[in-house]
C-alpha cells in the first residue's frame with residue numbers, strides 16, 4: 001500500500017466546480033487526488049489526477065487496496081437535474097451504484113467519508129431549511145440524492161453529509177458551466193438570457209464551499225451540514241448581479257417564470273438554507289452574492 005508524507009484526500013468528481021473550489025483552498029500539509037472518468041488534461045491543477053469510473057467496483061476496490069486516504073470527499077456523479085430526469089438508468093448507475101462502490105470501499109478502509117448531497121432533497125415549500133427538516137424531493141435527481149444520503153448514514157460509521165446549494169465560480173474548462181459563468185458568457189456575446197423569478201436560493205461561491213469542506217475534513221463532524229451563501233435571490237436577481245459585477249448589459253437579462261420552460265424537470269421553488277451550523281461548527285461565514293462575484297472578478301484579473 002502506497003503511503004507518502006503528508007495527508008491525502010481523495011475527491012471523487014474532483015474536476016467539477018466543487019472539486020475545483022476544494023483544490024484552490026487546499027491547506028498546507030494536504031494533497032488532493034482528483035478522480036474523474038473522462039480522459040482529459042486539466043490545466044493549472046494542483047491535484048494528482050486519476051481516471052476511474054466509480055461504476056466499476058473492481059477498479060474502486062483496487063484503488064483503496066493500493067492507497068490509503070486520510071479522508072474521502074465523494075462528489076462524483078451526474079449532477080445535472082435535467083440529465084438525470086431524462087437518463088434515469090444511467091444516473092442510477094453513476095449516482096447509486098457509484099456511491100455504493102465508493103462508500104463500501106471507504107467503510108472497509110475505515111476512512112471518514114464526506115458525502116456531497118444537495119438542496120434538491122427538499123420540495124421548496126417551507127424555506128428556509130435547517131438540517132433537521134424532513135426531506136421531500138420533487139425530481140429524480142433529488143430522489144437519488146436522498147437514497148445516497150440514506151446509504152451513507154446506514155452503512156458507514158464515520159461520515160459527514162454536506163448539502164451545497166446552487167454553486168457558482170470559475171469552473172475548469174473541461175466541465176459544465178454554472179449560472180455565473182453561463183450568464184457571463186452570454187452577456188459578453190451580447191445575447192439575451194431569460195431568467196426565472198420564481199426559483200430562490202442563497203447561492204454558494206465554490207471557494208466558500210472549499211473552505212467548508214476542509215473544515216469538515218479536519219474536524220470530521222457527524223451529521224448533515226447546509227452550505228450556502230448569505231443572500232436569498234431568485235435566478236433573475238442573480239443574473240442582474242452578474243451583469244453589475246462584470247460591467248455587462250443588464251438590459252439583456254429578461255425576467256420570466258418557470259412556465260416559460262415547460263419541458264424541464266420540476267425545480268423546488270425556494271430551497272434557501274439556514275447556515276447557522278456551517279458558520280458555528282465549520283467556521284465558514286456565509287458570503288454575499290456581490291462579494292462572491294467580486295471575488296470571481298478579482299480571480300479573473302489575477303489570471304490575466
Ligand SMILES: NC(=O)c1ccc[n+]([C@@H]2O[C@H](COP(=O)([O-])OP(=O)(O)OC[C@H]3O[C@@H](n4cnc5c(N)ncnc54)[C@H](OP(=O)(O)O)[C@@H]3O)[C@@H](O)[C@H]2O)c1
Pocket residue numbers: 012013014015016017018019035036037038039052053054055074075076077078079080094098116117118119163164165166167168174175176178
Ligand atoms: N453545482 C452545483 O450547483 C451543486 C449544487 C448542489 C449539489 N451539488 C453536488 O455537488 C457534487 C459536485 O457537483 P459539481 O457541480 O462540482 O459537479 P460537475 O461539475 O457536474 O462534475 C461532476 C464530476 O463528477 C465526475 N463523474 C461523473 N460521473 C462519474 C463516474 N461515473 N465516475 C467518476 N467520476 C464521475 C465528473 O468527471 P468527468 O468530467 O470525467 O465526467 C466530474 O469530475 C455533485 O454530487 C452534485 O450533485 C452541486
